[in-house]
Structures are given as structure tokens and as C-alpha cells.
Amino acid sequence: MTKDNARNIKFLEVKDxxxxxxxxxxxxxxxxxxxxxxxxxxxxxGIREKGDLALKTYVAKFDGLPKxxxxxxxxxxxxxxxxLVSKAQIRAIEExxxxxxxxxxxxxxxxxGHKISFDGYSLSLKVQALEAVGCYVPxxxxxxxxxxxxxxxxxxxxGVARIIVSSPPSKSGLPSPLTLVASDIxxxxxxYKMGGAHAIAAMALGTASIPxxxxxxxxxxxxxxxxxMMLSEIVPIDLPAGPTELLIMADARAKxxxxxxxxxxxxxxxxxxxxxxVTTSSSLASRVKNELGRxxxxxxxxxxxxxxxxxxxxxxxxxxxxxxxxxxxxxxxxHLEIMVENAEDVSKAIENAxxxxxxxxxxxxxxxxxxxxxxVLPTGGAASAYSALSVLxxxxxxxxxxxxxxxxxxxxxxxxxxxxxxxxxxxxxxVEERLR
Numbered sequence: 001m002t003k004d005n006a007r008n009i010k011f012l013e014v015k016d017x018x019x020x021x022x023x024x025x026x027x028x029x030x031x032x033x034x035x036x037x038x039x040x041x042x043x044x045x046g047i048r049e050k051g052d053l054a055l056k057t058y059v060a061k062f063d064g065l066p067k068x069x070x071x072x073x074x075x076x077x078x079x080x081x082x083x084l085v086s087k088a089q090i091r092a093i094e095e096x097x098x099x100x101x102x103x104x105x106x107x108x109x110x111x112x113g114h115k116i117s118f119d120g121y122s123l124s125l126k127v128q129a130l131e132a133v134g135c136y137v138p139x140x141x142x143x144x145x146x147x148x149x150x151x152x153x154x155x156x157x158x159g160v161a162r163i164i165v166s167s168p169p170s171k172s173g174l175p176s177p178l179t180l181v182a183s184d185i186x187x188x189x190x191x192y193k194m195g196g197a198h199a200i201a202a203m204a205l206g207t208a209s210i211p212x213x214x215x216x217x218x219x220x221x222x223x224x225x226x227x228x229m230m231l232s233e234i235v236p237i238d239l240p241a242g243p244t245e246l247l248i249m250a251d252a253r254a255k256x257x258x259x260x261x262x263x264x265x266x267x268x269x270x271x272x273x274x275x276x277x278v279t280t281s282s283s284l285a286s287r288v289k290n291e292l293g294r295x296x297x298x299x300x301x302x303x304x305x306x307x308x309x310x311x312x313x314x315x316x317x318x319x320x321x322x323x324x325x326x327x328x329x330x331x332x333x334x335h336l337e338i339m340v341e342n343a344e345d346v347s348k349a350i351e352n353a354x355x356x357x358x359x360x361x362x363x364x365x366x367x368x369x370x371x372x373x374x375x376v377l378p379t380g381g382a383a384s385a386y387s388a389l390s391v392l393x394x395x396x397x398x399x400x401x402x403x404x405x406x407x408x409x410x411x412x413x414x415x416x417x418x419x420x421x422x423x424x425x426x427x428x429x430x431v432e433e434r435l436r
Contacts, residue, residue, distance in 0.1 A: 008310035009289065013317050014327075023330035026314060027245070027274060027381050040197045040226045044205075047198060051207040058198035063169050065193065071209065073180060073191040081180035093182050096149050099372030104157040104391040111397070120407025126398040129159035132211070133394060134203035135188075136218035140168040140195060143176035150374050150389060151218045152186045158394035163188050164213065166203060168195025195220075200227035204235040217389060219376060238389050242380035243272035243312075246364055247333035249324050249346070252281035254339040255360060259284075260291035262337060262363050263313065264305050271307035276314040276331075278324045285315045325349045332383040335364040352384040409435060 014022055046054035056067045065071075082090075114125040135151035138144050148165060155163050165188045167175035174180065174193055183191050192199070192210065200220075204227075206212030216228060217238035228237045246266035248259055263275045279285055292309065299305055318324045321340065328336060332352035340346055343358040350356055354377030355367050368375045376389035403411075412431060419427040 008306075009292065009313040009315060011285065011289075011315050011317070014323070017323075019318075019323065019327040020330040022316070023327055023332075024381075026276065026312075027331055036222050036226050037230075040223055040230060043197045044201045044227060044230060047201040047207065048205055052209050055194070055198055055202050055207055055210075058196070059194050062196050062198065063194055064171075065169060065173060069173070069193075071192050071194055073174060073183075073193055077174055078180045078184050078191070081174075081177040081184075084177035085181050089178060090181060090185070093145055093149065093178070093185055096146060096370065096372075097153055097182075097186055099370060100149055100153040100374070101157060101372075103372035103374075104154045108157055108391045108395075111392075111395075119410065121401065121403035124400045126400055128396050128398070129155075129161070130214045130394050130396065131160070132162035132164070132213040133160050134200075134213040134216045135163065135165045136195075136199060136203075136216065136220050136224060137165055137167040137175070137179055138195070138218075138220055138224075139175050139179060140170060143178045145176070145178040145182035146368060146375065147219060148179055148182045148188075149186060150376050152183070152188055154374065154389060154391045155217075155394045156187055158391045160394050162190075162213070164190040164192065164203065164210075166192045166194055166199040168199075169193040195224075197223040197227035200224055200231060204231040215394070217376070217393060238376065238393055239378050239386040240380065240382050241376075241378075243274055244269045245274040245334040245379050246276070246337070247328060247331055247335070248277040248337045249328060249340055250277060250279045250281070250284060251321070251340040252279075252284055253341060254279070254281075254284060256284060256287035256291045257295075258360055258363075259288050259339065260295050262365075263288075263292065263309070264295060264299055265363070265365055266335070267305040267308035267313065268299075268301040269308070270304050271311055273308040274312040275308060276312075276316065278316040278318055278327050280318055280320060280324065282317050285317050288315060321346060328353070332378075332381045334377045334379045334383065335367070337362065337364060352381075354378050354383045354386075354388055405435070 043058060059065050059071065060067045111125065112127050116123040133155050137148045152163055165183050167179050169175055180191065200216060202210045203213050203216055213235065215236045219241050225241055229240060244266060246262065248262060250259055259277055266275045267273050277288060296302060296305060316327065318327060329351045334354040336350065336353040337357045338346055339360060347356050347358060357364060357367065367373050374388045374390055378386035415431050416428045419425060
């Protein structure tokens with residue numbers, strides 16, 4: 001690869017001030033084409049009508065396993081996986097698990113036991129975990145134990161009683177050894193060797209061998225995402241997910257070699273990755289382009305990097321910090337790195353982002369592997385309405401109210417006015433009866 005490959009990254013400029021329109025054109029969304037939708041719909045219908053019979057047919061077709069295969073990973077198979085990973089990898093999994101637990105426990109503690117008491121009545125918030133959740137972990141050709149940790153541990157902290165994992169098998173007929181070891185370390189109840197739309201349908205609809213769950217979470221390919229969206233009326237999902245995204249905001253003081261490294265690190269996810277920079281400095285934009293060309297000559301996964309940057313990479317030169325913020329809020333990136341002077345102050349103006357990372361020493365890589373924050377994040381503009389996966393994804397809340405008679409008397413006039421205004425007079429009469 002030569003430096004000329006970096007020329008494929010798009011250089012952009014907004015002359016009419018319409019940053020929202022540009023952001024809409026640049027980002028992609030998890031909308032599936034007709035072929036994906038039709039195939040996915042057929043798979044869902046097959047499992048709905050024929051259950052395990054259809055599921056094993058799809059597993060044979062898409063996962064390459066014989067029809068008679070027991071889809072649940074056995075305890076012996078999980079034990080054997082430990083012999084295929086290193087002690088250092090096990091320690092890294094355990095450390096990330098601990099960090100994610102610490103973050104999620106702190107978040108849950110903020111909610112638990114929340115009480116309000118005044119004027120003779122009290123309110124307390126009851127927090128309950130969902131009964132059962134299904135976590136999809138990508139696999140097949142690659143291994144993503146961190147995705148297992150990010151989906152399973154928040155559910156564990158929430159107190160979910162039954163957590164199952166579904167992950168595509170590799171040529172060995174099993175999910176990745178790292179995924180299996182992570183499932184054991186994290187306390188997963190059941191692991192299934194299947195991937196794709198049929199795995200989502202099985203967890204959502206249930207079959208004789210796989211009881212249904214109350215919620216499905218986790219990233220996946222276009223078929224997985226489409227199945228989640230189609231089945232979301234039956235079983236809630238975490239969030240709509242599309243290709244991974246990184247946006248970097250930078251001023252003239254930013255270091256071009258750091259920006260280039262971060263763009264390349266995100267691009268290695270594959271050709272659909274969206275990697276861009278918005279800057280107020282034309283000089284920095286040119287230097288980043290040169291750095292990209294220099295680094296890509298010897299970068300690992302150069303094919304994936306080249307494809308992503310040429311297809312979805314961009315460098316936008318804006319006129320001011322305010323314009324950069326406007327573009328970022330319109331783009332609503334999954335990951336946002338802010339490399340400008342007074343980055344913390346600038347971050348206060350950011351309204352839409354899955355994860356915000358400040359300064360030269362906070363690359364998006366650290367949020368993937370060691371901060372303890374979740375890396376299952378909204379993409380495709382969904383950060384304008386969705387948040388990262390967390391313990392909150394796996395709980396439901398109920399208010400508990402207790403009102404004394406004296407307090408109820410004080411509320412009577414307000415209840416009468418509002419119930420009469422809505423022509424729901426029986427509401428008031430139910431209160432009045434208590435005070436006779």
C-alpha cells in the first residue's frame with residue numbers, strides 16, 4: 001500500500017452552513033435491503049411454525065453443523081476451552097469483567113432505594129430485574145469476548161435470573177474458546193452454538209429446546225439486526241445497531257499522528273466502518289491525510305482499513321468550534337473524540353453521542369477494553385435518542401405510593417378540578433368515598 005491510497009478519503013467543506021444535511025448523507029443506518037428483509041422474515045416464520053425442526057435446518061445451512069447437533073454448549077466443552085486460551089487472556093477477561101461490574105454497580109446504586117416523602121405521603125422506587133435475557137455475541141471468523149462481557153455483566157449486576165448467550169460456531173463446531181471462557185467467568189447460564197437471524201428468532205420466540213427470553217441485546221450483522229428489529233414487537237431489544245463509527249473533533253493544536261492512528265483503529269472493523277474528522281484547521285487536515293498514507297503502508301488489517309477509509313472515511317474543514325459542534329450533534333456519532341483546547345468545556349455543548357472521549361490520552365480503544373464503560377453503543381444517528389447498553393437496560397421500575405388520610409384531604413381540590421376537566425368524575429368519587 002502506498003501513500004496514494006490515503007487520497008481516497010473524502011475532503012469536505014460546507015459552504016451553505018447546512019451541517020445537518022451533510023451529516024445525514026455521511027452516516028449510514030441499519031436499514032436492510034429487500035433481500036435481507038425477505039430472507040430474515042422467512043427464517044422467523046419458519047421458527048415460529050416449526051420450532052426446533054426449522055432451527056436445526058437453519059443451523060445446518062448457515063452455521064455448518066449437522067442437523068442432529070446438540071445446540072447447547074456443554075460444561076465439558078467449556079472446560080476444554082480453557083486449554084485453548086492463555087493465562088494472560090484469562091486475566092484480561094477477569095479484569096475487564098471487574099471494571100464493568102464496578103461501573104454498573106455504581107449506576108444501579110443511584111436508583112435503588114430512591115425515596116420521596118412530603119406532605120403526608122411517600123413514594124419509593126422499586127427496581128426489579130428482567131426474568132431472562134438473550135445476549136448475541138458475534139463470532140464465526142473472529143472472537144469477541146469483550147462483547148460478551150459488555151452484554152452479560154450489566155444483566156448480572158441487574159439481577160437477571162437467566163442469561164443465555166448465542167454465538168456462531170467456528171470451523172471447530174463451537175463458538176470461540178475466548179467467548180466460551182468469558183461466558184464461564186461471567187456466569188452465563190446457557191451458551192448456544194448458533195448465529196444469525198435464526199439465533200435471534202429462537203431466543204425471541206422460543207422453541208422446545210430454547211425457552212424464550214424477555215429481552216435480546218448485542219451487536220451483529222445485517223441479518224441479526226434486521227431480525228432484532230422485526231421481532232422487537234414481541235421481545236424488546238437494546239438498540240438499533242449499524243456499522244461502527246468514530247468522529248474526531250480537532251483544532252490546530254491536535255497531533256495528526258494520533259488522529260490518523262485512531263481513524264485507522266476504527267477502520268479495521270471492516271469496510272462499512274465510518275471514520276471521520278472535523279477540524280477548524282486546513283493544515284491539520286492535510287497533515288492527517290499524509291499520516292494516514294504513511295501509517296497504512298504497514299498497518300495490520302490493511303485491506304479492511306483501506307476499504308473503510310475509501311468508502312466511508314472523511315475529513316471536514318469547518319469554520320469554527322461552533323460549526324464543529326453543530327456537525328457533531330447532527331451526525332450523532334457512536335464514538336466522539338474531542339481533541340481541542342478546553343475539550344471539557346466543548347463537551348458540554350455535545351447533545352448526541354454514544355461515548356465522548358476528551359483529550360490526547362483518551363482514544364476510543366480504551367472504552368472498548370478497559371474503562372468499564374459499555375461499548376455496545378447507538379449508531380447510525382440513534383445516539384440522538386438512545387444510550388449505551390447498561391444495567392438500566394435490564395431492569396424495570398415501579399413506584400410504590402403510600403398516602404395518609406390527612407394528605408389525601410389536602411389533595412381533594414386538585415383531584416376534583418383535574419378529573420372534572422377530563423370528564424372522569426368517577427376518579428374523584430373514588431377519592432371522596434374514602435373521606436366520608
